Amino acid sequence: MKSIHQYHDGHVHFFPPQLKTAIDHWFEREGWVLYYRDQQASELLELLRKDGVDQLAVLVYAHKPGMASELNSWLHQFGQQHAGLHLFGTVHPDDVNMEEEVRRCLDDLNFTGFKLHANVQRVSVDDERLEPMMRGIQERGRGLIIHAGREPHANAFVGWRPFSRLMARYPQLKVQIAHLGHDEIAEFIAVSHDYPHVYFDTAMIPSSRFLLSTERLGEILNEIPNRIIYGSDLPILEEPMAYHRTRILQAIEDPGLRDKVFLRNAERFWRSETDA
Numbered sequence: 397m398k399s400i401h402q403y404h405d406g407h408v409h410f411f412p413p414q415l416k417t418a419i420d421h422w423f424e425r426e427g428w429v430l431y432y433r434d435q436q437a438s439e440l441l442e443l444l445r446k447d448g449v450d451q452l453a454v455l456v457y458a459h460k461p462g463m464a465s466e467l468n469s470w471l472h473q474f475g476q477q478h479a480g481l482h483l484f485g486t487v488h489p490d491d492v493n494m495e496e497e498v499r500r501c502l503d504d505l506n507f508t509g510f511k512l513h514a515n516v517q518r519v520s521v522d523d524e525r526l527e528p529m530m531r532g533i534q535e536r537g538r539g540l541i542i543h544a545g546r547e548p549h550a551n552a553f554v555g556w557r558p559f560s561r562l563m564a565r566y567p568q569l570k571v572q573i574a575h576l577g578h579d580e581i582a583e584f585i586a587v588s589h590d591y592p593h594v595y596f597d598t599a600m601i602p603s604s605r606f607l608l609s610t611e612r613l614g615e616i617l618n619e620i621p622n623r624i625i626y627g628s629d630l631p632i633l634e635e636p637m638a639y640h641r642t643r644i645l646q647a648i649e650d651p652g653l654r655d656k657v658f659l660r661n662a663e664r665f666w667r668s669e670t671d672a
């Protein structure tokens with residue numbers, strides 16, 4: 397079971413060209429050798445299609461206040477031009493118009509949810525400034541994708557504790573934890589057991605940076621088979637995405653589990669409670 401012909405990707409980043417180039421440069425300064433350097437959204441989407449991806453989650457994030465709305469409009473426009481895209485917008489904790497922007501994204505633009513990057517946006521997931529977004533998502537049964545783990549840097553904003561405080565406030569919130577919460581995978585999984593709508597994605601996990609053995613990966617997938625969503629993290633990769641996908645397939649013995657990780661769990665996460 398080393399290949400798969402048609403699947404979903406639950407974690408992809410597309411950005412407007414200038415921002416994509418700036419992000420490439422940032423990672424390069426951090427010492428990364430990017431495999432998909434200088435490739436823009438349409439080109440990257442083409443690669444995913446050739447690889448067998450029919451539906452995908454597209455994530456953006458605003459690293460400064462005042463830029464979210466333009467980024468969300470760009471994302472919406474891109475989504476209008478292509479089929480099978482589930483859009484996850486952004487707000488910044490210091491945005492003055494957050495409440496209205498959350499409403500616009502969820503109701504007018506019909507986004508599947510929001511992405512929050514605790515590390516880059518320098519905000520804990522339980523920060524009270526984010527209440528309008530958390531409330532808006534939970535009320536409509538949409539999804540929140542969070543990068544709350546301590547990679548690629550630990551800082552005061554990340555870790556499982558703020559996540560656990562967030563869930564205590566919004567127990568019905570539908571959340572996807574990026575990168576399995578690395579490097580506190582066990583801690584994030586322990587918190588998730590108390591909440592019915594918490595998922596995890598595999599983005600970056602098979603990379604040589606994380607050194608997670610295939611055996612350990614298999615254990616995790618089997619421990620929470622209904623909560624794991626395959627995600628490539630394209631284009632922030634140092635290896636071809638096929639290499640990552642193959643490593644995940646190697647950790648899966650059971651075809652039923654493969655079906656859940658590559659298709660069904662994402663479908664459940666993307667479905668808003670209201671269209672059930």
Ligand SMILES: [Zn+2]
Binds near residue numbers: 407409574629632
């Ligand atoms: Zn990512």
